[in-house]
Amino acid sequence: MELTPQQLRFNAAMERYVSRRRYRFFGVAVSIMNLSLQVWLLYSTWPHRIGAVRQIIAILCAYLVTDFINGLVHIYMDNNDRYDSLAGPLIASFHLHHKIPQYKKNNLLIVYFNESGSKVWLVGFLAAVALLSEVAAVDQTVMYVLVYTGILSSIAEVSHYLCHSSTSPTAMFLARIGLLLSKHHHAGHHLLDNTNYAFLNGFTDPLLNLMAATFYRGYKQNTDLHYSHYTVPDIESR
Numbered sequence: 001m002e003l004t005p006q007q008l009r010f011n012a013a014m015e016r017y018v019s020r021r022r023y024r025f026f027g028v029a030v031s032i033m034n035l036s037l038q039v040w041l042l043y044s045t046w047p048h049r050i051g052a053v054r055q056i057i058a059i060l061c062a063y064l065v066t067d068f069i070n071g072l073v074h075i076y077m078d079n080n081d082r083y084d085s086l087a088g089p090l091i092a093s094f095h096l097h098h099k100i101p102q103y104k105k106n107n108l109l110i111v112y113f114n115e116s117g118s119k120v121w122l123v124g125f126l127a128a129v130a131l132l133s134e135v136a137a138v139d140q141t142v143m144y145v146l147v148y149t150g151i152l153s154s155i156a157e158v159s160h161y162l163c164h165s166s167t168s169p170t171a172m173f174l175a176r177i178g179l180l181l182s183k184h185h186h187a188g189h190h191l192l193d194n195t196n197y198a199f200l201n202g203f204t205d206p207l208l209n210l211m212a213a214t215f216y217r218g219y220k221q222n223t224d225l226h227y228s229h230y231t232v233p234d235i236e237s238r
Helices: 005-019 022-045 051-079 090-101 106-115 121-133 140-165 169-176 183-193 205-215
Strands: none
Touching: 005 090, 022 090, 022 106, 022 121, 022 140, 051 090, 051 140, 051 205, 106 140, 121 140, 140 169, 140 183
């Protein structure tokens, strides 16, 4: 069967990803930078007390902001087909989360570290927050929202992992009360099209779904077709 130009580009991008170790090292470097910035920001912000009420408000706001921002990034990446670009191998590898939805079972701390390596944008976000805290007089509640958003963006990856790979009663309870992503809600992302992109808890999906429908045509008949003739090697299993 003759492959389409995009399928050929996808396969070539994955060949570069698999054969060139620098992409793996890059992911580890991104994880280290994200975790280092998260620890530093929490350490530098924590001495500024804002009281229990404002802390609760900051956490609730950060939950919504995190769910929305990470959903936006997910929309962009699921519909990104620039396989010939410098980031092409990373884009192609990202698309495999639809082909291989199941993760390898792992310690949650390892999941937190490993999955933070896919969040290149988060390095910029955390660095910007760190710079802002040094050069501007930012309201401390706002600073907590920003710091918590940076941390919850990695926790969102753990939430996604648990949604796909865990039947833990604790994880399922946290999903039922809205702290984590529920299996039923997230199933729509894989079974339907162009929907339910959020993966911290899915609260902002109504808005994200409206935006996705406005600006994108979906992945089922687009980027999902690009990996249809790609054979996943063992080292690519999640």
